Amino acid sequence: xxxxxxxxxxxxxxxxxxxxxxxxxxxxxxxxxxxxxxxxxxxxxxxxxxxxxxxxxxxxxxxxxxxxxxxxxxxxxxxxxxxxxxxxxxxxxxxxxxxxxxxxxxxxxxxxxxxxxxxxxxxxxxxxxxxxxxxxxxxxxxxxxxxxxxxxxxxxxxxxxxxxxxxxxxxxxxxxxxxxxx
Numbered sequence: 001x002x003x004x005x006x007x008x009x010x011x012x013x014x015x016x017x018x019x020x021x022x023x024x025x026x027x028x029x030x031x032x033x034x035x036x037x038x039x040x041x042x043x044x045x046x047x048x049x050x051x052x053x054x055x056x057x058x059x060x061x062x063x064x065x066x067x068x069x070x071x072x073x074x075x076x077x078x079x080x081x082x083x084x085x086x087x088x089x090x091x092x093x094x095x096x097x098x099x100x101x102x103x104x105x106x107x108x109x110x111x112x113x114x115x116x117x118x119x120x121x122x123x124x125x126x127x128x129x130x131x132x133x134x135x136x137x138x139x140x141x142x143x144x145x146x147x148x149x150x151x152x153x154x155x156x157x158x159x160x161x162x163x164x165x166x167x168x169x170x171x172x173x174x175x176x177x178x179x180x181x182x
Contacts, residue, residue, distance in 0.1 A: 021052070021133075023070035024077040035060035039123035043079045044071045046123045047110045048132045050142030059147065076133040078107055078125035088153045090115035097126040107132050110144040119150035 027042050035056065039046045050056060052070045056063065072078065082093050090111065094104045105111055107125035109132075111118060118124070122143075125132050135141045 021073040021076075023052070023072070024074045025071045026068050027071050028068045029063050029065050031065050033063060033065075035063075036121045036123060038069075039081070040083050040121075042071055043081045044123065045078055045081055045108060045125040045132065047108055047141075047143045048072055048078055048125065051133050051135060054136060054142075058142070073133055076131060078127045078131040080125065080127040080131075082124045082126040084118050084120055084122045084124060084153050086120055086151070086153060088118065090118070093124065093126060097128070099126065099128050103128060103130070106130050109135055110141050112144070116152070116154065117144065118153045119147070120153055121150060122153075 025042075027038055029038070035049055036046055038044070039049050049069070049071065050058075052073060056069070080097070082088075082097065084093075090101055090104055094101045097104075104124070104126065107127055107130060111124075
């Protein structure tokens with residue numbers, strides 16, 4: 001019986017070692033730190049910091065001075081980052097780093113399709129290849145909402161198109177696509 005238990009434990013050992021992620025780098029919390037300041041100082045995206053440290057509260061209000069946190073996993077550690085500024089858009093950020101928007105969204109799955117949930121001070125991964133860990137299975141994507149104390153990069157009123165259409169047909173359809181060529 002004992003021999004079978006030892007054999008079972010030895011057979012399972014490699015699988016246990018593979019499932020554990022190795023931390024690529026660590027950071028020890030200093031006075032005055034919060035998630036976005038750590039992310040900006042250490043070149044780690046806000047999303048990545050949240051994913052590799054699920055014990056950090058969504059509001060990032062439970063950091064303790066002296067605690068050490070993992071900043072990224074080996075082979076899943078984005079260090080090319082962008083700190084969101086006022087009026088930044090996803091297209092402008094992707095263009096600045098010469099990456100396509102698909103890669104920006106891949107490395108920052110917390111960004112919604114309209115890119116209207118990025119906020120000033122948020123740190124995004126701007127790497128040219130997929131480098132961040134996937135979101136935890138069965139849970140919501142970390143860092144997907146703008147914190148209550150944050151400012152949206154592009155205020156929603158600025159992003160909304162202005163409509164001058166009074167409902168009347170002015171006969172100008174020059175901006176509509178031709179659909180009768182099918």
